[in-house]
Amino acid sequence: MGVAVVTGASTGIGKATAVRLARDPGTELVLVARREELLRELAESLPCPATYVAVDLTAEDAPQRVRAHLEAEHGGDLDLLVNNAGAAWRGSFAEGGYANVHRHMELNFDAVVRLTEALLPLLRKSAPSAIVNVASTAGRVSRARSGAYSASKFALIGWTDSLYAEEKEHGVHVGMVLPGFVLTEGFPATELREKAATRWIVSKPEKVAEAIHQCGPGGKAERYVPRPYGLAAALRILSPSLVRRVLSGGGASSLTTSTGGDQDAG
Numbered sequence: 427m428g429v430a431v432v433t434g435a436s437t438g439i440g441k442a443t444a445v446r447l448a449r450d451p452g453t454e455l456v457l458v459a460r461r462e463e464l465l466r467e468l469a470e471s472l473p474c475p476a477t478y479v480a481v482d483l484t485a486e487d488a489p490q491r492v493r494a495h496l497e498a499e500h501g502g503d504l505d506l507l508v509n510n511a512g513a514a515w516r517g518s519f520a521e522g523g524y525a526n527v528h529r530h531m532e533l534n535f536d537a538v539v540r541l542t543e544a545l546l547p548l549l550r551k552s553a554p555s556a557i558v559n560v561a562s563t564a565g566r567v568s569r570a571r572s573g574a575y576s577a578s579k580f581a582l583i584g585w586t587d588s589l590y591a592e593e594k595e596h597g598v599h600v601g602m603v604l605p606g607f608v609l610t611e612g613f614p615a616t617e618l619r620e621k622a623a624t625r626w627i628v629s630k631p632e633k634v635a636e637a638i639h640q641c642g643p644g645g646k647a648e649r650y651v652p653r654p655y656g657l658a659a660a661l662r663i664l665s666p667s668l669v670r671r672v673l674s675g676g677g678a679s680s681l682t683t684s685t686g687g688d689q690d691a692g
């Protein structure tokens with residue numbers, strides 16, 4: 427392990443990933459998110475060298491700021507890029523319209539593409555190296571009131587598969603992790619945790635962090651977390667009418683949980 431950038435490292439899956447990567451000998455971490463205080467606290471608590479860039483990844487100059495930081499503080503080396511920062515705001519298309527689709531694409535897809543574009547030359551120079559994109563099971567199976575989020579993750583998955591095929595010959599492995607329900611600040615899964623019947627399907631950020639490790643330095647192509655969520659993705663291909671029927675039935679509404687983005691919006 428060498429230099430690793432983790433976006434969305436201030437909380438949740440990104441923070442757990444930083445903690446997991448820090449256990450590998452030789453790791454140097456670059457933590458990226460907006461909340462500087464949280465990044466500073468995490469950097470100081472890790473058992474490996476860690477710096478941070480406090481930046482809004484949707485800002486025009488964000489990719490160049492991260493690249494300039496790597497060049498100034500880490501000699502322009504980059505062995506692992508974990509594209510993890512992301513968010514969701516629930517709502518039907520009739521309510522949220524294009525504006526809601528746009529804000530999801532801007533953060534969950536465009537910002538990932540723009541950062542990867544800026545850092546790909548460093549990853550190629552440091553090859554063998556890796557990228558891990560954090561998508562979602564929602565990038566395979568879409569629920570009501572979550573279409574904008576799903577669209578951004580479907581886009582990320584399609585682009586990731588293509589990038590994997592293109593970068594293989596350059597020694598840059600491109601892995602992907604598809605979490606299901608994982609308890610974090612942005613995805614509290616309150617509706618599922620309130621009921622004994624559904625509590626068990628909510629997983630932990632540390633499990634996703636382990637999968638990110640397997641799909642980056644470990645060289646795996648793709649992991650669902652928890653693994654059985656892969657069955658939902660397979661069923662969506664094999665029996666679309668069944669999956670659509672189940673996901674548009676009365677009980678399916680509890681599967682579109684409210685998010686941190688909804689709470690921020692008031």
Ligand SMILES: NC(=O)c1ccc[n+]([C@@H]2O[C@H](COP(=O)([O-])OP(=O)(O)OC[C@H]3O[C@@H](n4cnc5c(N)ncnc54)[C@H](OP(=O)(O)O)[C@@H]3O)[C@@H](O)[C@H]2O)c1
Nearest residue numbers: 434436437438439459460461483511512562608610612613
């Ligand atoms: N938890 C789940 O159930 C679940 C399921 C499937 C996929 N995922 C995916 O997993 C990833 C991590 O989510 P999480 O569950 O760990 O949620 P989280 O705890 O809310 O973490 C999101 C991270 O992204 C950062 N972020 C948000 N907007 C940003 C922006 N504009 N610029 C820079 N950083 C930004 C946040 O930090 P700041 O607020 O400090 O900027 C935070 O560190 C996301 O891509 C999410 O879509 C999560």
